[in-house]
Amino acid sequence: MSRTRQLVDRLREELGRSDPMPIAPPLPKIQEPPSRVFPRRHEGSRFARETAQHTTAMLGIGHVGTRYATDVVLQFQAELAVAHAAVDAVLPDDWAMSNGWIGLSSRVQNHREFLLRPDLGRRLADESLARWKQSGKHGVDVQPILADGLSAVACMQSGRALLESFTRACQARGLSVGVPVVARFARVWLEDEIGAAVGAKVAAILLGERPGLGTGDGLSAYLVYDPKIGNTDGQRNMMSNIHARGTRPEVAGDRLAVLARAMVDQRRSGVELDLSQLTQQLGDAASRAPRAPQVRERLVERQP
Amino acid sequence: MRLAATIRNVVYPFASLREVMAKANSKKSGDDLAGISAKSAVERVAARAVLSGVTLETLRRNPVVPYEIDELTRLFEHSLDETAFKAVGHLTVGQFREWLLESETDGSKVRSISAGLTPEMAAAVCKLMSNMDLMTVAAKCQVVVRANTTLGLPGRLSSRLQPNHPTDDIAGILFSMREGLSYGCGDAVIGVNPATDTAESTAQILTAIDGVLKKNQIPTQHCVLSHVTVQMRALQLGCPMDLMFQSLSGSELGNKAFGISVALMDEAWEIMKEKGTARGPNCMYFETGQGSALSSAAHHGADQVTLEARCYGFARRYKPFLVNTVVGFIGPEYLEDGPQITRAGLEDHFMGKLLGLPMGCDACFTYHARMGQDELESLKVLLCAAGCSYLMSLPVGDDIMLNYQSTSYHDIPSIRRLLLKRPTPEFDAWMVERELWDYERNLPGRMFGRPEAIVS
Numbered sequence: 001m002s003r004t005r006q007l008v009d010r011l012r013e014e015l016g017r018s019d020p021m022p023i024a025p026p027l028p029k030i031q032e033p034p035s036r037v038f039p040r041r042h043e044g045s046r047f048a049r050e051t052a053q054h055t056t057a058m059l060g061i062g063h064v065g066t067r068y069a070t071d072v073v074l075q076f077q078a079e080l081a082v083a084h085a086a087v088d089a090v091l092p093d094d095w096a097m098s099n100g101w102i103g104l105s106s107r108v109q110n111h112r113e114f115l116l117r118p119d120l121g122r123r124l125a126d127e128s129l130a131r132w133k134q135s136g137k138h139g140v141d142v143q144p145i146l147a148d149g150l151s152a153v154a155c156m157q158s159g160r161a162l163l164e165s166f167t168r169a170c171q172a173r174g175l176s177v178g179v180p181v182v183a184r185f186a187r188v189w190l191e192d193e194i195g196a197a198v199g200a201k202v203a204a205i206l207l208g209e210r211p212g213l214g215t216g217d218g219l220s221a222y223l224v225y226d227p228k229i230g231n232t233d234g235q236r237n238m239m240s241n242i243h244a245r246g247t248r249p250e251v252a253g254d255r256l257a258v259l260a261r262a263m264v265d266q267r268r269s270g271v272e273l274d275l276s277q278l279t280q281q282l283g284d285a286a287s288r289a290p291r292a293p294q295v296r297e298r299l300v301e302r303q304p
Numbered sequence: 305m306r307l308a309a310t311i312r313n314v315v316y317p318f319a320s321l322r323e324v325m326a327k328a329n330s331k332k333s334g335d336d337l338a339g340i341s342a343k344s345a346v347e348r349v350a351a352r353a354v355l356s357g358v359t360l361e362t363l364r365r366n367p368v369v370p371y372e373i374d375e376l377t378r379l380f381e382h383s384l385d386e387t388a389f390k391a392v393g394h395l396t397v398g399q400f401r402e403w404l405l406e407s408e409t410d411g412s413k414v415r416s417i418s419a420g421l422t423p424e425m426a427a428a429v430c431k432l433m434s435n436m437d438l439m440t441v442a443a444k445c446q447v448v449v450r451a452n453t454t455l456g457l458p459g460r461l462s463s464r465l466q467p468n469h470p471t472d473d474i475a476g477i478l479f480s481m482r483e484g485l486s487y488g489c490g491d492a493v494i495g496v497n498p499a500t501d502t503a504e505s506t507a508q509i510l511t512a513i514d515g516v517l518k519k520n521q522i523p524t525q526h527c528v529l530s531h532v533t534v535q536m537r538a539l540q541l542g543c544p545m546d547l548m549f550q551s552l553s554g555s556e557l558g559n560k561a562f563g564i565s566v567a568l569m570d571e572a573w574e575i576m577k578e579k580g581t582a583r584g585p586n587c588m589y590f591e592t593g594q595g596s597a598l599s600s601a602a603h604h605g606a607d608q609v610t611l612e613a614r615c616y617g618f619a620r621r622y623k624p625f626l627v628n629t630v631v632g633f634i635g636p637e638y639l640e641d642g643p644q645i646t647r648a649g650l651e652d653h654f655m656g657k658l659l660g661l662p663m664g665c666d667a668c669f670t671y672h673a674r675m676g677q678d679e680l681e682s683l684k685v686l687l688c689a690a691g692c693s694y695l696m697s698l699p700v701g702d703d704i705m706l707n708y709q710s711t712s713y714h715d716i717p718s719i720r721r722l723l724l725k726r727p728t729p730e731f732d733a734w735m736v737e738r739e740l741w742d743y744e745r746n747l748p749g750r751m752f753g754r755p756e757a758i759v760s
Contacts (some may be wrong), residue, residue, distance in 0.1 A: 047479070047755050055469055055476030057699040059483050063753045066487075066717040068700070076677075076700055080709070083671040115636045115672055116333050150672055211671045212707035 036062055036069035038298065056296045071300075078299035079214035086208070086216025087115075089152040096182035099160065101146070102135055104128040104194065108185035121187035123229075129197060136179055136198035142170050142260050143178035143200035143227075147186035151208025154217045158249045162206050162219055162242060165253025173261045188222045188236070195227025202260050202269070203227035209240055214296065218243045221256050225269035235270035237263075245297075255282050305362070309353035316350035321358065321366045325424070326607040327351035328431040330647050334595040334608045334638035341607075352432055356398030363424045364393065368606035369614075374556045375566050380422045380617045388420025397428045404429065404441045404658075411444045418445075418660040423554075423613035426655040430609060435647060438654040439690035445657035447693070451525045451546055451582035451625045453728040455492060455693055456662050461725035462694035463716045464626070464664070465490030468705040472499045474512045480699060481513065482755040485522065487713040488720070488740055489697035491731035492626060492664065493547055493589065495527045499705060506530045507543035514544040514581075520758050523730035525582050525625065527589055532564060532572045539579045546582035547589040547625055548572060552618050554592075554611030557602035559618075566618075573622050586625035591666075592616070593630040594648050595638030608638065612652055616659045626694070627656055628664035632673055632680075633708055641674035646683045653692050664694035668701075668710040677709070684711060688719050695719075721746060 001009075038061060048060025061072050068076070090111050096103030105128050107120040114121055124132065136143075144166055146159045163180055170177050178200055183190055188205060195203025202225055209220040219242040224231055237259050242252040258281045263269045275282060307318040318324045326335060327342040328351035335341035342348035364384070367377045392400060403409055430438065448456040455462050467480030477496060484490055494513050498505055506528045513526045525546035528535070532550040539545055550569065553559045573588060580587040592615035594608040603611055612629070619627050629652035632645040639645045649665050656663035667683045669675040684695060701712035719725065724746075726732050735741045738757055739749040751757035 047483075051476070051479040051483075053475075054473050054479060055704065057467075057469075057476070057480050057704050058702060059479055059699050060755075061700070063487075063714060063748070066721060066748060067714055072700070076702075079702075080671075080677065087672045116640060117337065118637055119337070210707065212704070213671070213702045213709070 033064075036064075036071055038069075038072045038075040058296070074300045075298065076213075082216050082299065083211035083213055086151040086153040086211040091148040091152040091155060091182075091184050095156065096184075099182070102132070102179060102181045104132055104181055104183045106183065106185045106187070106190055111185075114185045118187050121185055122189040122193075124190065124193050124197075129193070132181070132194065133197050136181070138198045140178040140198065140200050141175040141264050142202045142204060143181075143195045143198060145181055145183055145186075145191055145194050145203065145205040147183040147190065147205055147207035149186060149188070149207030149220070150210040151216055151218070154208035154219045154243065157217050158219055158243055159206065161249035162221070162253055165250045166204065166206070166221075166256050167253075169254045169257030170260055173257055175257070175260060175264060189231070191222060191224060192227045192229050192231050195224070196229065200227060201225065202263050204256065204260060214299065215243075218246060219249070221252065223256065223259050223263065223269060225263040225267065225273075237269055237273060258282055307354050309350040311346055311350050311353075314346075316347050318351060318354060321362070322368050322606055324351050324354050324358070325368060325428060325431070325610055326605075328355045328428075329607045329609050330431070330651070332594070332608060332638065332644055332648070333636060333640040334598055337637055338598050338603060338605070338607070340605060355428055356401075356432055357396050358428070359394060359396050360389075360400060360421075360425045361393040363397070363428055364389070364422055367422065367424055368610050369555050369604045374604075376554070376556055376559070376614055376618055379566055379621065380614070383621065384422060385419035388417045390420070392417050392420060397425075397432060400425070401429050401432045401437070405437060409444070411446045414441075414445050414658065415660065418658065421659060423617035423655075423659065424610060426616070426658045427610040427613040429658075430613070430651050430655050433654070435650050435686070438650045439686065442650075442654040442657045442690040445691070447657060447660060447662045449586040449623075449625045449662045451584060451586050453491060453523050453525065453730040455625065455728055457729065459725055460728060461688055461692070461716070461720050461723070462492035462664075462728055462731075463489045463697040463711070464492045464628075464694060465494045466497070466696050466698050466703065466710070467494070468497050468698070468703055470499055470705040472505055472509060474509065477509065478512060478516060478760055479755070481516065482758040482760060483699065484697055484713050485758050486740060486751065486753055486755045487697070487717055488727060488735055488752075489713050489716045490522075491524050491727040492694040493525045493527050495529055495547075495549070495589070497529045497706060501530045501534055503534050503537035503541055506534055506538040507541045510538070510543045510545055516758065516760060521734070522758075523728075523734055529589075529591075532568065536572055536575055539575060544581045545576075546580065547587060548576045548580065549589045549591070551591050551596070552615045553600070553602065554597050554614030554618070555602045555604060557604075558597040558600055558611070561600035561602060566621075569622065582625075586623055586662075588622045588624040589626040590615075590619045590622075590624050591628055591630050592619070592652070593634050594652065595634040598638070599634065609648075609651055609655075613655045613659070616656045616661055620660055625662065626664060627661045628666050628694070629653070629656070630666040630668065632669040632675060633666065633706075635670050636673040639673065642676065642679035645669060645673065645675055646679065646686065649683050649687055650690065653687055653690060657691070662693050665692055666696045666710055668696070668708050670708045680709065681715070684715060684719060685722065688723050688725065717741070717748065717752075
């Protein structure tokens with residue numbers, strides 16, 4: 001007998017001949033685990049109650065072994081799905097027209113290209129540019145642009161309300177406002193070409209912002225004085241988190257009009273714009289500082 | 305040198321070594337965006353074939369960004385360890401790959417040649433490796449560093465606790481930090497990305513964190529990730545600061561966009577060595593990520609893997625305590641989906657370790673990239689199987705300030721249990737003392753997940 005054969009035989013002897021996986025012994029009825037609901041209701045821990053005053057981070061959620069409770073998993077997956085759905089949404093071709101607005105398109109051809117080629121999303125398609133030069137109102141103070149950005153959902157949900165409140169507020173401050181226009185597959189910098197094509201003093205693009213967990217309906221606004229291709233982010237002023245749970249569109253429109261007025265008066269925008277006299281009227285739009293935390297909503301309810 | 309390869313009777317010629325390097329790269333949307341990627345899978349292999357025959361010596365003579373116009377290239381050339389380089393310079397990239405994979409080549413041998421490698425060499429060999437190749441070699445490389453705690457020892461997995469808050473609400477930051485600590489997170493660093501980039505705010509956050517660490521005798525480090533110049537001013541205000549942070553780019557131009565230079569980082573390091581509050585000797589923390597150079601048009605026609613390696617070449621000058629690639633943060637125009645983000649995470653970890661850095665990884669995605677939770681969890685396990693020094697940790701992986709998805713407080717103890725890893729020895733002892741983990745059964749301890757275990 002070879003050495004290898006001997007070795008294997010000895011091992012077999014040592015390991016035995018019995019079934020290596022005998023039937024597992026039965027368990028008595030497993031006790032139902034305690035109810036773990038997200039977010040912790042008032043009966044939850046003191047820690048969970050206190051944290052809710054200061055942060056929207058998912059704290060005080062407990063653990064099962066080292067993992068999440070089922071309800072936390074569902075909440076998390078729902079938040080993730082809402083964010084992904086917002087990114088995946090595409091503005092319908094005829095959405096602008098059916099709302100009575102002019103519809104333009106960037107050089108992007110489809111949704112995947114939109115995500116992969118920000119450079120194309122910053123320039124108008126030739127046909128759109130030619131049509132816009134014909135149909136836009138030239139030499140206005142403010143050219144408002146509604147756009148999909150990274151959430152067509154947000155654009156379709158509160159775009160009209162923001163556009164209208166912004167337009168009204170601009171006019172109330174004595175600013176002339178251009179023909180409202182909707183841009184598809186648009187990045188922020190597209191406002192430069194659209195504004196420049198009609199010689200507007202200020203271009204204001206209102207567009208869906210990159211969704212966070214559980215959000216996806218937020219709009220951001222970027223305003224720039226003297227719009228022209230090649231402007232940088234330092235020359236823009238922005239306001240984010242415009243939606244029902246953040247800054248409401250009606251309030252945001254007013255604050256953005258204050259910004260636009262300041263830009264026309266001071267003939268500049270971005271870091272050089274002096275807003276020190278306007279902080280009261282501007283609220284969130286006064287600083288480049290980030291937004292306050294929002295309420296974290298419970299997204300999943302099982303039908304009883 | 306003729307740069308061409310033949311596959312099935314078709315000749316694939318390349319005009320420059322930089323083109324070969326770019327086209328040999330695994331598929332990345334960022335290289336497509338830069339217009340430098342291979343036109344087909346076959347051309348990619350042809351480029352790899354050419355690259356496999358190029359010697360490391362040749363790579364040294366052909367940096368992807370010219371010596372004359374880039375201070376990083378000059379830094380790499382002047383600081384190269386000539387003795388270490390002599391041992392490997394004659395090898396082709398293909399031979400070098402085989403040497404790294406050989407069973408006889410252990411971590412200490414890799415360490416002996418590490419300082420003789422330029423970033424281009426690390427990037428080149430990376431392009432010839434599969435994901436498991438990358439893991440196999442990275443797992444050999446041990447990089448152990450010390451600040452207040454000792455990071456990178458075998459069988460260890462650490463984490464950065466990242467209690468970010470959209471308005472820097474101190475109470476909110478501390479609540480999150482206490483919960484994270486109760487899950488055994490934070491042994492690499494408690495690191496906050498501040499919403500407000502001012503010296504006062506940086507000092508205020510550091511002071512608050514320092515208070516909790518001292519009160520609970522927690523052996524770790526703290527850091528606020530504001531711009532390096534802001535941290536330098538914060539130090540002048542007289543605040544505690546265990547680690548100093550900065551994002552790095554792979555070219556002089558890219559670093560200019562970040563507002564830094566070699567001279568500025570030298571100055572920051574000097575100040576930190578004098579005024580930093582950790583015991584050391586390592587006191588710097590850097591973050592990187594493929595695509596950062598292109599995003600500021602500072603890529604000089606080079607691919608994003610090579611530029612990423614150049615960040616590591618820059619980082620190693622400062623003997624950092626932590627370096628991590630924020631791999632999926634930059635967005636789908638640079639790394640489109642799960643497979644690309646996974647690949648990039650393993651590449652970056654490999655290149656960093658090969659170049660002698662204590663590499664961690666912020667395995668993450670933004671919500672407009674094609675990646676899901678399951679894929680991200682897989683990447684974390686792959687990284688830790690390859691010996692990744694640390695991951696991030698946040699409540700449910702959700703950064704409520706930066707709006708992206710990373711590692712969770714729950715993931716860290718899960719991976720440690722799965723792969724039989726422990727935190728840094730100092731933190732480990734603290735966890736046992738506080739009954740956060742029961743090592744006899746390797747299960748959560750009595751106080752695990754209970755933030756009241758840490759007093760505020």
